[in-house]
Amino acid sequence: MAAIRRLLPQESLVYLGDTARVPYGIKSADTILRYTEECCTFLAKRDVKAIVVACNTASAHAFPYLTHKFHIPLMGVIQPGVKHALEISRNKHIGVIGTQATISSDIYAKELKKLDKNTVVTSLACPLFVPLVEEDWLENEVTEAVAKRYLTTFRQDGVDTLILGCTHYPLLKPVIRQVVGEKIELVDSAEAVANALKDLLTKQSLLKTDDEEVVTQLYVTDLPGRFENIAKRFLGESVPTVKRVTL
Amino acid sequence: MAAIRRLLPQESLVYLGDTARVPYGIKSADTILRYTEECCTFLAKRDVKAIVVACNTASAHAFPYLTHKFHIPLMGVIQPGVKHALEISRNKHIGVIGTQATISSDIYAKELKKLDKNTVVTSLACPLFVPLVEEDWLENEVTEAVAKRYLTTFRQDGVDTLILGCTHYPLLKPVIRQVVGEKIELVDSAEAVANALKDLLTKQSLLKTDDEEVVTQLYVTDLPGRFENIAKRFLGESVPTVKRVTL
Structure with a gap:
């Protein structure tokens, strides 16, 4: 959301964090799909013009199903990271780290090999x-x-690019960098996702053209207290009022 | 559940793990209450004669409300640990560790001081x-x-007894022991809870007297795979079939 807000300052954003039920990364594919669908239903009802499933775990397990179910443009966070990693990798040996659910879905390996089968x-x-x-x-x-x-394994592994396949991981970049060394490129997909969203909105002529007020709405499923503290780490101090909803 | 099974081998047990929504320890009081109520409703429908809220976080936030709402004997896991700690502490300076939600409820301090205001x-x-x-x-x-x-703080703190106020923590006993030293007693409330349950069932004449088959039923809200692995660490290898339910 921070990356999208920076790149598309003229667009209104509705954010939903399913804080009552996080973390998704330890849940089964089936439960992740069910919860993600409920989140998208909430957003779709608010008349959004596109939905970004801004969680690797949810994207990994729910994406094909969701695009089939919802009739508005949808974006996951896997594809943009995959494309960016293949652009910068020289030896096409790519590392991926993520939650248990993301890694066991094997989605990154599948998508990387779909674009370059020698990866x-x-x-x-x-x-x-x-x-x-x-x-x-x-x-x-x-x-x-x-x-x-x-x-440590990635140091000897021959990997030249490491995808941070979870939206929390970029906050650990300094420590990750220290362990894997300077020779491995780290891929944080936030910028790539924001760029892909801009492309998508441009292609479908959905970019905002009127001069209606730009609004940022934040919703969470648990009480907002804890979320507001964590949100500040991602968004800086200017976090708008957070409302609680039940899905 | 392992402690209850050992102490009351003649009783049938129904276990429900809300694995789709764990951990509770990072949620707000309000959400913990709502989820715990749903769990108790599920168990009450299965015609159990008593319910043990076998989670410190859920006990801390939902207990008075649940006893008011459900008309079957209910037990939390706070009280038995509190009593046991006061029995073994000599200097009445007691430490408590737990999840964020349990600690912020301050339930242990309240209950300890209710029984001995000088604690x-x-x-x-x-x-x-x-x-x-x-x-x-x-x-x-x-x-x-x-x-x-x-x-480390507990070493200098003067505490002579430390309550492990979360059902996961006893598995970390060796490491906790190593850090706090040999002079601090560790209170694991599992045995105390099993004993208190036996007392409760005895007092209310609810102990099993017929010779119907003893059954152990395990239910979880997410797919059982991951749960079965973790359950083995607590229950040993002999984990019965686990069924999935939606609350």
Whole structure:
């Protein structure tokens, strides 16, 4: 959302965080699909012109089904990261880290190989990264020990590009960088997603042309308190009022 | 459930794990109450004679409301741990660790002081302990570093008893013991809860007297796969078939 807001400042945004039921990364494909569908139904009712499924886990498990079900343009966060990784990788040996659910879906390997069948992919689930970010331990000895345990393998692995396949992970970039070294490019798909959304809206002639007020609406499914603190880490201090909804 | 099964082998048990929506420890009081009520409604419909709310977070936030709402004997896991801690503490300076939601409810301090108003309580949330247990990192350098960061304070604090106020924490006992030292007693409320349940059933003449078959039924709200692996850590290898339900 921060990246989209920067790139498309003239567009109104409706954000929904399913905070009562997160994290999705430890749930089964079936439950992820059901919850994601409920979220999209909520957004579709608010008359949005496009939906970004801004979660790798939800994109990995729900995307084909959702595009079939909803008759508005939908975007996931997997494709833009995949394309960007293939653009910058020289040896086409790409690493992917994500939640348990994203990695077990194998979606990144499938999509990477669909675009370049010679791509070699090394995937790894890092279940403790999300709780570490939620705890706000972005750079301490614990976070370093966790990152070492998960990521040291990528140093010897021959990977030249590592996809951060979870929207929380970019906040851990300094520690991840320290463990994997300077030679591996890190792919944070936020910018790529914002660019792809702009392309999509442009192609479908959906970019805003009137001069109606630009609005940012934030909704969550649990009480807003905890969310507001975490939102500040992503959006900076200027977080609009957050409303609670039941799906 | 393992402790109850050991103490009351003649009783049939119905277990419900709300795996689609865990962890509860990061949710608001309001959401915890709503979800716990749905769980109890499910169990009450299955004609159980008593319900144990076997989660500190749910007990902390939902207990008075649930006893008011359901007309069958209900037990939480806070009271038995509180009583046991007061029995074994000599200096009445007691430490409590738990999830964010349990600690912010301040339920342990309230209940401890209700029974002995001179009790001094030091409470601390340890949000990474549940994800560590779920990752099965029970004794490695990461778990040690996390435990040190959270618990070193208890060494100097004068606490002689530490309540493990979350059902996951007993699996981390060796690491917790290592950090807090040998002089602090650790209170794991599982045995205390099983004993309190036996007392309750005895007093209300609810102990099983017929010779109907003893049954153990396991239900979860997400697909059973992941749950079965974690259940083995608590129950041993002999986990009965797990069924999925929607609440």
